[in-house]
Amino acid sequence: MNTRVGGDGLVGYSIRFESRCSEDTKLKFLTDGVLVRECLSDPLLKKYSVVMLDEAHERSIHTDLLFGLLQQVMKRRPEFRVLITSATLDAERFAEFFGEPVEKKSKKHKIKPCPIVKIPGRVFPVDIFHSKQRQIMGHRGPLSTYVRSAVETTMQVHNSEDPGHILVFLTGQREIEDACAQIRALYREQEKRSDGMELRVLPLYGALQGPRQHEIFDAVPVNRVRKVIVATNIAETSLTIDGVRYVVDCGFTKQKVYNPVQQMESLVVVPISKVSAQQRAGRAGRTAPGKCYRLYNKTSYEEMAQETVPEIQRTNLANTVLYLKLIGIQDVIGFPYLDPPDEDSLLDALKQLYVLGALDVTGEATALGKLMAAFPLEPKLSRALVESLLLNCSHEMTQVVAMLSAENVFVEAHYRNKKRKNREESDDEGEDWEQRMLALKEDGLLHEDGDQLTYKLLLQAFESKSRQVQGHRRDLEHWCEDRHLRFRALTMAGSIVKQLRDIIETLSRRDLDAVKEEKDSKRDAWLDDRLRQALCAGFFMNAARRCTMETVYRLMYDDGKKAAQLVQFHPLSAMSYCAPPEFCVYQELVVTSKPFMRGALAVERHWLDHYSKDKLNISVAQLYALCGRKPPVDEKDQGKQSRVDTSEVNSAETPKPVTVSVDAVAAARARFLARKKRS
Template sequence: MSTLTFWKPGTTGPGSTLDRATEDEGNVVQSAPSHSSLSLQAQRERLPIWKHRQKILHCVEKHGVTIVVGQTGSGKTTQSGWASEGNVIACTQPRRVAATSVAVRVAAEVGTLLGDEVGYTIRFEDVSDKKRTRICYMTDGMLFRETLIDPLLSRYSVIMIDEAHERSLYTDLLLGVLKKIRRKRPSLRLIVSSATLDARSFSEYFTSGTHPDEATIISLEGRMYPVEVAYLQESAPDYVRKAVEVVWNINLHHGTGDILIFLTGREEIERCLEELTELIPTFAHLSPLFVPDAQDYPPLSRLLRGATQIIPLALHAGLSTEEQLRVFNVAERGTRKVIAATNIAEASVTIDGVKFVVDSGFVKIRTYNPTTSLASLSTVPVSQASATQRAGRAGRTSPGICYRLYPESVFASLPTNTPPEITRTDMTTPILQLKSLGIDDLMKFEWVSAPPAESVLRALEGLFAAGMIGDDGRLTPIGEQVAEFPIDVHIARMLFASKDFNCGEEILTIAAMVSIQDAFIIPDGAPGAIAELERRKFTAEEGDHLTLLNAYNAFTKYGRSSSWCKMHALNFRAMSRAVSIRSQLKKYMIRFNLPLHSCEGDAKRLRQCLVSGYWRNGARWVADGTYRSVKGNKTLFVHPTSVLFTRKPRTGWIIFHEVEETKKTQIRILTEIEPDWLLDHGHKYQHKHTAV
């Protein structure tokens, strides 16, 4: 084992960007607690916002937009005039768990029942009362959706956007719409809560084109412990290996405290934990009894006394809920948890008790290339903001240390922030929604960060080709309706087409099933082979769409139980989500008078209907087992999860749900079709719009 030398430039003290306290996190939704006055007092002390409420209220009264730096939660604004007489305060979060857990806490603090004065609204769950709720926590996507119904958001007097620095797609869209709303309705007050680095740009955004007093910035003290940052003197060629070495050294030289390692994906996490457990028996079996004379091995004896037993744990989104919850078990005395995690641990999941962070400095990020219309998943260096956030994970309950597996010079060269999601995503759905809001001139829309012009163009072209917008650039009647569907544009288009093919019932299920990820759980090794056999029971020879339909129907038939899923290699969480999505989409189908006819086992009709949504995604089988795309003749590899992974389709032609570039260009969720069906749509397209 090589010795590691880290250079320690000093402690990051209060006032730095590390000093940010986040109050909203917590993965586990708490049950509504009943507070004694003592614990209520304790809660207040934990919420700096309570201490600073007068300061915030003062700003909110004086300025249209208040940017709050370093603090979250809107606590006591409830008791101000802003929440009286039919006025409601909205408070948005980028994630569902955050929206619910903050609502639970604030309800307890205010001393009301959840869903009464304080409530929350997230997809599939509305725990609020139209008349009584004064402060409503919600996801930013939910509030954006509300603008489609009430474009001025007239029921709200104050809107607070929390975690704005994360720059989620809907945070950005919401900020853009809110700036527009404030011109028409200046009485609406905004509070934007962000980390230090972005505060000024938010303030500049809201003051540009208005008067300089429009926005103000206030800074609140955080409550976090200092985190010492150590850098490697040289970059490691293999950061997984290096992470293992660093963890082992921490284990030898430092006292108690859990270790959190940031890696990029499941494969790395598994390798890291494997190498780590390989080390454990190496040292553990050399217990003092088996060492002939400890005096002869001073380093080893020191090691044996100093080494704490480690508990290796993985944390990534692919795990079941049970497996994810294991990271919250408190380590027994004399042991420490070593958690190898993806970016999920950066903001979504907070683990207290972590004293050491080991940061690889890399992250997997999804980017959309508008030129090729391809989404790609690639490993890139993290941003400084991200690295800072990761380091902060070591100082939640006590002072900590963050080991960065790269030199400080590399940190200095990292981009300041991760590019906002809106700049690296397919804009088709967002643009349809903005059009539905009456924003027809996208050139005039004030983006916080503009998406690439090509992205906007590509989206407009696609919407035009799909008949969602007309020659005048405005929404067509069907475009208006599709904009309301909480699903991808082309899938929504397919739901409308089901009317012509008499298969609404089945297409609805397929629409829900393609919206979830990973319906099947196929683990590695021997259990994987058994799971594979289970999956074959659902396999339809026509392809994956029908296989998913079979799985869904079996799931509902056999009682929607978690144990049944376990037996049949299905992901219970994902399947339950599909049930919720289906019932939500069904409401829209009824509203738009789309019949819910069954195709009565006529798979041909079903496949024809699929082509109406997916005709742009056609491909042809070639002898080497890969496919060539109809559009662009690109080589496409079948994803190994497909039932057509090993089989040549009878007709040689397929449509697919999505394509993604990883190491290869892969297509997921395939169905065999007749080439004529594709041509029919192609002709229509060519005929209607000559410019492809």
């Protein structure tokens, strides 16, 4: 089309917190999450005539949600067209899902599948070799030494195969950096004894700094230099590296798995699916015939699941359910999912939204819920941001929320040649973290009340430095490197701040007038106290109280299994280096060797009492009523209820929707606009 993407021409793009489109845009690239958000204001997607979903086999939560939403649009708009594309998709299954009903009763199948078009790609043959090693999973993950096997296999390929780059798949940053260090060490030893091809070892993972990521694409003389790219599954489909002819596949990947009963997220290493194994092998045949070395035997391959477990079946669904409610779908359990999530996960999401005040007793989205959905944030964060409007601290809250929405701001330590000690510790913990965090504390960049306020200090210091050096990139990068901070994360957070403040500015008086308040805000409180209180409004369900041991906390609102609900601050938390408060809230629980609180913040007991009052005691029958259903007979008869630690909260009556004050929010918005004009 001979036009730049994102300009004023025919082709535009839209991603989270950024849109580059114009009235002339005819072709628009956008993420699945952005398209879901567009459905909130335009459920029938009237501005589009064709929607194409690429890489559908990845099964992200938003892509799965779009499958159901687009199916509904097609029923209402016969002229609307949907294209689903993938190299490894189960095409017949999707064809039936998007097919048309057949009226004839004699038909065995009542659905006429939609057309399938198969386009042969330009792929070269790939020889696949399996090892004799079987995949063995223990209680905490794989028992096989696949990292060492990957290193040895890589060196064997380098020493025996023709020119061509090597792509090695491992599960995460720590493994990748360790493997890179081992390969470099072996190559240095070998280099002393030979004058063979140069080996250039490069890591690739999501949190890698931009300049280091770009190195994998640098052109090299293929007959003299061989690149070894050690990567996560980001290299499966997201990018193509020219010249890769050899793939080493460890057979594992990292997945986040959410437990709705314990409201806990675990990052676990699991075997890949057959689809992923095929994708990885295919990377070796993109530009020439290749070879794939699988570090597992054929039996392990046959035992793999056919497809990767869809994200919608293993993640927190609160945001998804809120979107469905705002689109007008009452029965979120009966929504046409391609692969329905577990019912417990949907009930957990309904409970979260109800407790936050986003849903009323009938399951309808409240004015507060609609206001929360104006921000492209997860519900707890958007609830905190709305509360900050009341407490006259939204300007600073946008900085906190932006930092929580960007990638991890801290540069991870490299763990080369270090053995983990025989003790329980986080997978992210390194020996130098304490020194680095204490150095931030000495610089006044570590807040004693917790991580969120520390993030605010870091972003403010970064912005101050940017003004001081007049935005000179290299000076800012040096400043970040000296403090082990990610320049990219802080830059991204700054961009998110601007987008959030723009959204606040566009909120109409009518939007704000629909939100009521039952309490008097203490506007004379210190700014940081108001920020903590606003965050408590969003995260009071994630509360913990200190035990007799200063470093151990017990969750206040758990499932009744108190013995299993002991948690600690994450080693990368600011709270690990400050006096432990009696009460705290946290952004998320992450399980590695044990449960850790990430994003911890000190709060006051009376704030928890205020926000949790009359909200947490909600029965299973009430949860089903939120989507217009009756509970299963056995649960209804037993009168099951969501368990609450009644020793920590007041007894509750019928839950009431959360409300906030018209004048307070309107005045807060006026102050925000006044500050914006001054700046």
